[in-house]
Amino acid sequence: MSSLTIGAVCDPEDEILVAEPYYTNYRGFAHLLGCQVVPVPTFAKEGFKVSPERVRAAITSKTRLLVVPSPGNPTGAVLSHQDLQELGSICMDAGIFFVVDEVYREFVYEAKGPDALAPSVLAVPGLEEVAIVVDSVSKRYSACGARIGCLVTRNEALYQACLCFAQARLSPPTVDQFAAEAALRTPRNEMRANIAAYKARRDVVVQGLNEIDGVSCPCPAGAFYLVADLPVDDAEHFCRFLLTDFDLDGQTVMLAPASGFYATPGAGRNQVRVAYVLDIPALKRSLAILQAGLQAYASYRIES
């Protein structure tokens, strides 16, 4: 869907602003179509909020899109209705589209009630011509290999352009279409029970991480990821060490080095992305392994 959006909106050489750290594949999709991803940095100490000032400063005559996932991968940050309004109004003024990747819409932990959802850009009045939502069933229903998504726009010209691309693409997989239709009938309260389980996981992981010496992370308001600072120079090297040179009673943990989510050189080098998708006992055990791994890594670095 992101690829479709870029194809429908951009010409080669155009620029796409993306809140950084960002879903790595945005860069691949853009590159394939000859476009540049321009990162708009966000920071752990600001809870990874997207700053309107930094967005405004990054817009050039080549900018065609601002892309922000909310709830976000990898940071878990959730944009408020007001955030969406502010960013959307900057896009309106600049004459660019505002793409919000809302695939984790249901995964919000502060909102209450069976209909709790992340604020949607579609609900912000006045953005009808510039707001684009990209969505997918994969995250919502743990259907990673399903290839069913959608793009929502009220912009007639964009709709027509997307239709051309969709016709060239023929159809998404048939079986997945039937499965998605059935999945969409999942009762809301069942979904909320699932979200409550994720919230409990998040709380265990956030508390556990912040209790480890030198580790810190903001508490994400949505999705099922977080980005944590580790007391290491090179998180990629540490992640590899965990897999090849370390174990705690025969077990280890695999973390995603966050540098792959950054385009800014050197950014995120001490960070990792954590996906809290296991059950609580496994998460607690993982935290213990990570803590022991960090201690072992400190000795290993001194020795080597």
Added chain:
Amino acid sequence: MSSLTIGAVCDPEDEILVAEPYYTNYRGFAHLLGCQVVPVPTFAKEGFKVSPERVRAAITSKTRLLVVPSPGNPTGAVLSHQDLQELGSICMDAGIFFVVDEVYREFVYEAKGPDALAPSVLAVPGLEEVAIVVDSVSKRYSACGARIGCLVTRNEALYQACLCFAQARLSPPTVDQFAAEAALRTPRNEMRANIAAYKARRDVVVQGLNEIDGVSCPCPAGAFYLVADLPVDDAEHFCRFLLTDFDLDGQTVMLAPASGFYATPGAGRNQVRVAYVLDIPALKRSLAILQAGLQAYASYRIES
């Protein structure tokens, strides 16, 4: 898969030679990546064979690929081992890749035995560095909505480039992967029984069409399509007439105007593509309807 090939091999502005008439989506895939499709015409009177001379004449410094489906959509033409050798050697000399779309490989009607297959470019010695096969399970197992295909190359640099694209694309649909794996275990003789049914259908349609006044088509050696000349100026107009202004006892036929398969202006205007995928009684009835439709259309044209 065709899209992947173009992405991996071509830069924007590059040219792709395609035997014409061709599968319409090649043009969409190419356009999306900023490349040009350059048609190499083939003709009914030559059984839609791809002429080595015309290929050689069409190659320029911008040409990166020659794409030929065999067995072909929409013509049903099948390249012989010698055809593949000749075309492949032209590609070798020109330093371009030779892409053969072999999705209809099993659908050949002149070869005998349970292992009968269309000649493959992979079996032509000396073409290892330039031959590319694109394939899919969709046609072979009547699984139109399955989104599982592959690209085969022995060229190491191309393989690495394709791997980058594949990693950006993540995975094809999971359920379809399992289904494809099961389908690939279909016994060969079962497949051949299926092919025999298609052959019988082909024979009925080819004979029936050539018996209609003013209609002609070569007998296709493979796939399940054919391109027929009709005694009309504008086949698209005639096809529309069949759907909107004609019926025989409440029934009509839908044909694909062939002009959509041509990039050369004006080419194929009197042609239609026929897919002979129904059972024989339905095909016979369709031929009768087409014959009546052509008669009615002739009167309709004189009157209007």
